[in-house]
Amino acid sequence: MIMETDPKKIRRKVYVTLFEDxxxxxxxxxxxxxxxxxxxxxxxxxxxxxxxxxxxxxxSLKQKxxxxxxxxxxxxxxxxxxxxxxxxxxxxxxxxxMVFLLIVTGGMPQFLKDYFELLFGAMxxxxxxxxxxxxxxxxxxxxxxxxxxxAAFNHWLGLSFELSFVIPGGVILLYGLVIFVRFLREYxxxxxxxxNGSQ
Amino acid sequence: MAANKDSTKTPExxxxxxxLIHEPSRLTIMAHxxxxxxxxxxxxxxxxxxxxxxLSVHISKLEAAxxxxxxxxxxxxxPHTVVSLTNSGRAAFDGYRESMKQVLEDRPKTG
Numbered sequence: 001m002i003m004e005t006d007p008k009k010i011r012r013k014v015y016v017t018l019f020e021d022x023x024x025x026x027x028x029x030x031x032x033x034x035x036x037x038x039x040x041x042x043x044x045x046x047x048x049x050x051x052x053x054x055x056x057x058x059x060s061l062k063q064k065x066x067x068x069x070x071x072x073x074x075x076x077x078x079x080x081x082x083x084x085x086x087x088x089x090x091x092x093x094x095x096x097x098m099v100f101l102l103i104v105t106g107g108m109p110q111f112l113k114d115y116f117e118l119l120f121g122a123m124x125x126x127x128x129x130x131x132x133x134x135x136x137x138x139x140x141x142x143x144x145x146x147x148x149x150x151a152a153f154n155h156w157l158g159l160s161f162e163l164s165f166v167i168p169g170g171v172i173l174l175y176g177l178v179i180f181v182r183f184l185r186e187y188x189x190x191x192x193x194x195x196n197g198s199q
Numbered sequence: 200m201a202a203n204k205d206s207t208k209t210p211e212x213x214x215x216x217x218x219l220i221h222e223p224s225r226l227t228i229m230a231h232x233x234x235x236x237x238x239x240x241x242x243x244x245x246x247x248x249x250x251x252x253x254l255s256v257h258i259s260k261l262e263a264a265x266x267x268x269x270x271x272x273x274x275x276x277x278p279h280t281v282v283s284l285t286n287s288g289r290a291a292f293d294g295y296r297e298s299m300k301q302v303l304e305d306r307p308k309t310g
Contacts, residue, residue, distance in 0.1 A: 003223060004246075005230040013246065014235060063274060071242025072274055072281075073235045 015136045021066045022179025023058045029173025030054045036166035069187035092127050117161050121151020143172050219264055220295045225257045229292050237283040266291055
């Protein structure tokens, strides 16, 4: 029997299990890839539609694959966390609209024009880092760093803008899939009979 | 020798400890439910390492004491049983933690 009784340690364990399957990492990777392809093929609708599709796909997979293996717990701060995600998404959307309007109206300050890709990458990195901070998932700090790093590479080395999303997105997607496969190997679907007499 | 104030207080503090929660298995169940809104049996088994039967017995005792609420919810379209602390359960766990803290802090330092 595992005798953990420290609420702080248990809370951390609960958050780790929520991200243990790697599905949210896969969603983030696909979202970044969608941004890259949207820029490459001029498909402005792709990131928004893609995010909604990937998000609900992940929720569906969690119900079909994750919860039958790990069980389900609703964190006590779930309402606060959801509002934080909404805030992060809202800030990102607002900034995106502002930038878009500035571009369309031609009113963008020279500074923003010169550093647009770097600032956009920094904005995305901040959102990714905030999600990692709120959910206490350390590897998302590295994802944020990766996103910013490629935005910086793009700015100073003159790479194409879409690559600063496609490469980090691809890396994060692959790592998320690795975590998912590892999760499937570690946890198998169980029933009540599997836990009778296992102590 | 003058009466040790600490040693006369400790038996009273120990007597105040909630013995229903103090049992190791029930303590770990309460501790896990303290940090979540609700959890199902499988989650509690995975986290505590208990057997299904053992978990059921202890949850029944805590439910009978009014510390836990056990109900059926739907996860997607599938019904499953979830467990959560009641308000009195949460208050009882807070009281237990405070009691234990007082008992442990009340002991005179040695060495």
